[in-house]
Amino acid sequence: GDSVTQMEGPVTLSEEAFLTINCTYTATGYPSLFWYVQYPGEGLQLLLKATKADDKGSNKGFEATYRKETTSFHLEKGSVQVSDSAVYFCALSHRNRDDKIIFGKGTRLHILP
Amino acid sequence: KAGVTQTPRYLIKTRGQQVTLSCSPISGHRSVSWYQQTPGQGLQFLFEYFSETQRNKGNFPGRFSGRQFSNSRSEMNVSTLELGDSALYLCASSLTGSNQPQHFGDGTRLSIL
Numbered sequence: 001g002d003s004v005t006q007m008e009g010p011v012t013l014s015e016e017a018f019l020t021i022n023c024t025y026t027a028t029g030y031p032s033l034f035w036y037v038q039y040p041g042e043g044l045q046l047l048l049k050a051t052k053a054d055d056k057g058s059n060k061g062f063e064a065t066y067r068k069e070t071t072s073f074h075l076e077k078g079s080v081q082v083s084d085s086a087v088y089f090c091a092l093s094h095r096n097r098d099d100k101i102i103f104g105k106g107t108r109l110h111i112l113p
Numbered sequence: 114k115a116g117v118t119q120t121p122r123y124l125i126k127t128r129g130q131q132v133t134l135s136c137s138p139i140s141g142h143r144s145v146s147w148y149q150q151t152p153g154q155g156l157q158f159l160f161e162y163f164s165e166t167q168r169n170k171g172n173f174p175g176r177f178s179g180r181q182f183s184n185s186r187s188e189m190n191v192s193t194l195e196l197g198d199s200a201l202y203l204c205a206s207s208l209t210g211s212n213q214p215q216h217f218g219d220g221t222r223l224s225i226l
Contacts, residue, residue, distance in 0.1 A: 028132050033172035034214065036215075041218050041219070042220075043117070043119075043205075043217030043218050043219045043220050044156075044203070044205075044215070044217040045217065046214045046215070046216075049214060089156065093212040093213070094212055095212060095213075099169065099212055099214060100146065100158050100161060100169045100171075100212065101158075101212060103155070103156045103158075104154055104155075105156075106156065
């Protein structure tokens with residue numbers, strides 16, 4: 001079945017460092033890909049999405065490119081802030097199927113001032 | 114536009130009791146999904162309701178049940194509570210299905226003593 005694999009956390013970086021959180025997926029067909037973020041004490045929020053190969057999703061300085069050849073959707077940010085400390089979830093879904101979204105296990109990010 | 118509202122925010126129960134959690138989706142959203150989040154297992158899908166019918170179901174025992182009302186509000190019930198049911202229970206809504214970008218509530222934190 002479909003699955004999403006994320007890098008294990010926690011990831012600890014200093015403020016203004018470059019961030020990459022790896023995400024790879026296994027799926028039939030052409031799924032849509034998502035990154036969600038969960039801040040402490042809150043539910044998940046959609047951060048960005050991409051619906052087809054080579055699409056780049058972006059929001060709040062974060063970017064991820066849908067790479068079908070490597071089945072990846074890595075999250076990047078050029079300069080992280082303390083306020084980016086959160087748990088990040090990679091996810092996939094099939095728009096034309098009546099199936100649920102598949103989430104990765106999440107990657108906790110700590111940004112040190 | 115009001116977001117997804119979950120009540121209560123916190124609950125403390127003892128083993129063997131039962132509990133009912135409530136979720137009010139974003140106005141106009143007809144799909145409501147429930148997730149269990151724990152440090153060990155991450156985010157696990159419980160079930161999805163659409164137009165008062167359960168459309169998708171995760172791998173949880175029958176002690177976990179739900180329903181959806183005609184106004185799309187949903188309730189989740191857990192009977193014969195076990196220590197392992199301690200978790201953050203998240204509700205998410207979307208316009209048409211759990212394969213669409215999900216809008217999450219802030220969750221109900223359930224603690225079993």
